[in-house]
Amino acid sequence: MFHVVPPALPPRPPATDGAAVQAWLETVILQYYRQLYRYALTLTGHESDAADLTQQTAVKFARKYDDIREDGAIKSWLYTTLHREFLLLRRRERHAVEFQEIHLEPDPGYSSAQELRVDSRTAVETLAKMEEPHRSVLSLFYVEDLSYREISEILGVPAGTVMSRLSRAKDALRRLLQPAV
Amino acid sequence: MNQEQYHLLRAARPSGADEHEPAVVAARAAAAALPGMNEQLATEHALDVAMGSALHRAEPPPGFETAMLTAMRAARGAADPPAFLEKTVLGAVQIPTVSETSNVVPFRRRAWLGWGAAAAAALVAGSVHWWRTAAFSMHRLKRELAGVSKSGVQLSLMSMDPAAINGWMGYYKAPRAGPLPDKLAALPRKGCHLYQVDGHPVSLECFLLPGMRELHLFCTPAAALLDSPPEGALPGFCSVEGCTLATWTRGGAVALLFSRESAVVIGELLS
The missing domain is CATH 1.10.10 (Arc Repressor Mutant, subunit A)
Structure with missing residues (x-):
């Protein structure tokens, strides 16, 4: 199974110990940034936007970590923040995802970008073709293996809505992938 | 069921x-x-x-982890960058600085001002756009970059690995001035960065001399300058605000090498 349970977060140091706080922040973000990036990638369909959103989320975490009262809520906070940043970005730039404009290769001359395999690209492109509510819910489901309750908390919609949305999103995904599966 | x-x-x-x-x-x-x-x-x-x-299987781009951690550190206490430097990484990852990230909240709070502000901004932006992306003078660029070099540079990627730096710069399409002189290319590196100045990309590679003395090599397309040095000519030397500066043009890009070393030391490196 692809899901890997992450190690427990280290305890949060006292706010007065600046160096220890910085090290803790970096440990936490290093644990989550890859999944955050993948979530952002499925939301935007663009590597550069995904990197931008992930970094903005990390920076917000560095500045506002104190607002998160319980360490158990950090993961949810990170995803919620990234999702909000995505909505802001889209509103700010009127950035509708156009699947004809998806560019997964950063630069033709740079070889490591080719590490994205075709099926990974297909997955991202297919999700990018979906309506935003379906895309978010499926991304969280697939990227983080989150439960519908956790997805409900992150997106701020009722759990029942998440379940029915997931169901419809899976139908839509299957239709989009029909030639490939 | x-x-x-x-x-x-x-x-x-x-x-x-x-x-x-x-x-x-x-x-x-x-x-x-x-x-x-x-x-x-x-x-x-x-x-x-x-x-x-x-x-x-989708992975973040190379150097992203370093850039992200650098941005986090900056958000927790680094000083604002010089005012003339715009968002740092051109057309790709934008490293938020303290001043940029702090703009997010006012934007939200004042969203209702958006339409009015947008109309005014469109008028101003339209008239300013040409000026901002127009070519600038070598004299001005030297002065601005000397200030950056003296006050300490910000690096998006901190790495001594030339392959990692080449990968990062290639990924972000950072301008580079042809093959570097051998002695300079052989120096250990500290990292790299990408600025945007008046709408033009300006890359930075930081090299290290013994004793952790830094050399800052900035590069920008020759087309961005009104008066770039002639292509292929030998490096020219001058002093700008206490820094030794060597400039040359290779492959359509202008290189500006700033250091605190004497022109003799830099001349030897570029020979």
Whole structure:
């Protein structure tokens, strides 16, 4: 199974110990940034936007970590923040995802970008073709293996809505992938 | 099996983490009683696993981790960058600085001002756009970059690995001035960065001399300058605000090498 349970977060140091706080922040973000990036990638369909959103989320975490009262809520906070940043970005730039404009290769001359395999690209492109509510819910489901309750908390919609949305999103995904599966 | 149970099974995590929940167990039992339902769910589960595996193979771009951590550190106490420097990484990852990230909240709070401000901004932006992306003078660029070099540079990628730096700069399409002189190219590096000045990209590579003395090599397309040095000419030397500066043009890009070393030391490096 692809899901890997992450190690427990280290305890949060006292706010007065600046160096220890910085090290803790970096440990936490290093644990989550890859999944955050993948979530952002499925939301935007663009590597550069995904990197931008992930970094903005990390920076917000560095500045506002104190607002998160319980360490158990950090993961949810990170995803919620990234999702909000995505909505802001889209509103700010009127950035509708156009699947004809998806560019997964950063630069033709740079070889490591080719590490994205075709099926990974297909997955991202297919999700990018979906309506935003379906895309978010499926991304969280697939990227983080989150439960519908956790997805409900992150997106701020009722759990029942998440379940029915997931169901419809899976139908839509299957239709989009029909030639490939 | 009711619709809620059907939705519940479709929302059950592909990892199997929900399978012990009583509601899921009951729904599985109900599904088993319906002909063909288990097969349908098994097919869907296979697709779930395939999608999850595929998405897990997408990796952030090279150097992203360093850039992100640098931005986090900057957000927790670094000083604002010089005012003339715009967002740092051109057309790709934008490293938020203290001043940029602090702009997010006012934007939200004042969203209702958006339409009015947008109309005014469009007028101003239209008239300013040409000026901002117009070529600038070598004299001005030297002065501005000398200030950056003296006050300490910010690096998006901190690495001594030339391959990592080449990869990062290639990925972000950072301008580079042809092959570097051998002695300079052989120096250890500290990292790199990409600025945008008046709409033009300006890359930075930081080299290290013994004793951790830094050399800052900035590069920008020759087309960005009104008066770039002639292509292929030998490096020219001057002193700008206490820094030794060597400039040359190769491959359509202008190189500006700033240091605190004497012109003799730099001349030797470039020979």
